[in-house]
Amino acid sequence: MKNGLVRNWMSSPVVTITPETRLGDARKIMNAENIRALPVVKNGKLEGIITRRGLLRTDLSILGEGAWQKLVDIKDVLVGSVMTVNPLTILTNSPLPKAARVMMENKITALPVLDDQKKLVGIITSSDIFRAIIAELPDLKDRILVQDYMSREIVSIDPETSLLEAHRLMGVERIRFLPVLENGKMVGLVTRTDLMSVDPSRFLSKNQQEQSLQILTSPVEKIMVRSIITVPAQSPIVEAARLMFENKIHGLPVVDGEGNLEGVITETDLFRLVVQKFF
Numbered sequence: 001m002k003n004g005l006v007r008n009w010m011s012s013p014v015v016t017i018t019p020e021t022r023l024g025d026a027r028k029i030m031n032a033e034n035i036r037a038l039p040v041v042k043n044g045k046l047e048g049i050i051t052r053r054g055l056l057r058t059d060l061s062i063l064g065e066g067a068w069q070k071l072v073d074i075k076d077v078l079v080g081s082v083m084t085v086n087p088l089t090i091l092t093n094s095p096l097p098k099a100a101r102v103m104m105e106n107k108i109t110a111l112p113v114l115d116d117q118k119k120l121v122g123i124i125t126s127s128d129i130f131r132a133i134i135a136e137l138p139d140l141k142d143r144i145l146v147q148d149y150m151s152r153e154i155v156s157i158d159p160e161t162s163l164l165e166a167h168r169l170m171g172v173e174r175i176r177f178l179p180v181l182e183n184g185k186m187v188g189l190v191t192r193t194d195l196m197s198v199d200p201s202r203f204l205s206k207n208q209q210e211q212s213l214q215i216l217t218s219p220v221e222k223i224m225v226r227s228i229i230t231v232p233a234q235s236p237i238v239e240a241a242r243l244m245f246e247n248k249i250h251g252l253p254v255v256d257g258e259g260n261l262e263g264v265i266t267e268t269d270l271f272r273l274v275v276q277k278f279f
Contacts, residue, residue, distance in 0.1 A: 004278060006099050007092040009132050010113045012122035016041040019048070019080025026079055027055055034248075037110035039120055040083050046112055046120045048083035053193070089114050092121060096132055097278045099124050104271035107174065109250070126267045130245035133270060137238050140277065146240050147233040149273055150254045150263040156181045159188065159221035166220050167195055176250045179261055180224050186253060186261050188224030198223055230255045233262050237273065240265050 003009070016039045017026055026038055030052055040048040090099045090111045099111055103126065113122040137144065156179045157166055166178055170192050180188035198215065231240045231252045240252055244267060251266035 003132075003136070004096050005092070006090055006094045006096055006113055006124055007122070009096055009128045010092070010122035010124045011128060012113070014039060014112070014120060014123045016120070017050075017079055018042055019078060019083065021079045023055060023077050023079060023082070026050060030055070035125075036248075037123065037125060038079075039087075039112045039123060040079055041120060044119070046087070046089070046114070046118075047080070048085045049087040049110070049112060050079055050083045051110065053196070054082065054084065087112060090124060091116070095278075096124075096129070097275050100129055100271040100274040103129070104268055104275065107268070109267065126250070126271075127245055127248065129267070129271060129274060130241040133241040133274065134238055134245065136278070137241075137273075142277075144237045144273070144277075145233070146231055146235050146237050146254055146265055147263075149237060149269045150233065150265040151269065152263040154179065154261060154263060156261070157190070157220060158182060159224070160219045162217045163195055163198065163220060163223070164216040166190055167216070170195070176266065177264075178220075179253050179264070180220060181261070184260075186228065186230075186255075186259075188221065188226050189228050189253065190220050190224045191250070194223050194225070228253060230259075231265065232257070237265075237270070241270055244270070 015029065015033050015035060017029065019040055019042055029038065030036065036052040038050050039046055040050060088102060088106060088111060090102065090113055092113055092115050102111060103109065109126040111124045112120055113124055115121045155169060155173050155175060159180055159182055169178060177189055177191040179186050180190060229243055229247055229252060231243060231254055233254050233256060243252060251264055253261055254263040254265055256262050
């Protein structure tokens with residue numbers, strides 16, 4: 001890897017917030033900056049990190065019984081009470097494949113980058129890993145195809161599967177999206193972000209949980225994405241990286257020449273590629 005150090009691929013300067021930032025404001029910053037992770041800094045020291053996924057899954061229950069009794073509005077909760085403390089980090093002079101391995105093994109999509117004085121100087125994300133693959137992989141002599149790294153073990157659902165069951169499957173299988181099949185054909189896609197976005201339980205008091213249950217027992221066809229971005233199994237894997245990078249997605253269904261689902265390729269597979277080919 002010609003430019004294989006973290007410092008050459010990290011995003012810098014990094015957008016940060018403080019523990020006193022409200023969740024509503026953190027969400028606005030993420031939307032405005034089009035980013036998925038915010039390091040939390042206080043007095044120049046990295047205190048934690050909060051991600052878009054973390055914001056979506058925030059539930060009043062983690063704030064304790066008092067939050068329910070006071071009917072706390074989630075958007076007014078402080079980041080410090082829900083952030084991931086002591087997050088995993090990486091040094092600027094570390095090899096990029098090391099960052100990919102840490103992200104792969106811990107199933108995370110962002111690492112704050114520290115200098116030798118432990119000062120936050122950047123962040124490395126899955127998008128940065130994709131950029132590195134797009135730039136560096138064509139220089140390899142090996143022609144690597146999507147089929148070489150995709151998973152052929154497909155966990156799928158049908159349009160009538162409930163949102164609650166889709167939630168359960170993603171948790172058990174530790175996956176981030178589910179192809180929706182009808183009569184063997186892919187008709188949609190549901191992501192973990194889709195499910196979290198429509199789950200109202202984070203914003204309801206205990207007395208309103210029946211309304212939440214009604215929504216969660218509705219079929220996935222009501223929220224699934226029907227315009228699906230796919231990649232052929234015979235495509236260069238760089239094409240998968242490009243599609244994930246440009247569309248800011250975590251994975252792609254892999255199809256054959258007739259559009260039949262053959263497997264899936266995810267950012268974890270691309271992390272594995274970087275570790276195996278460049279370490």
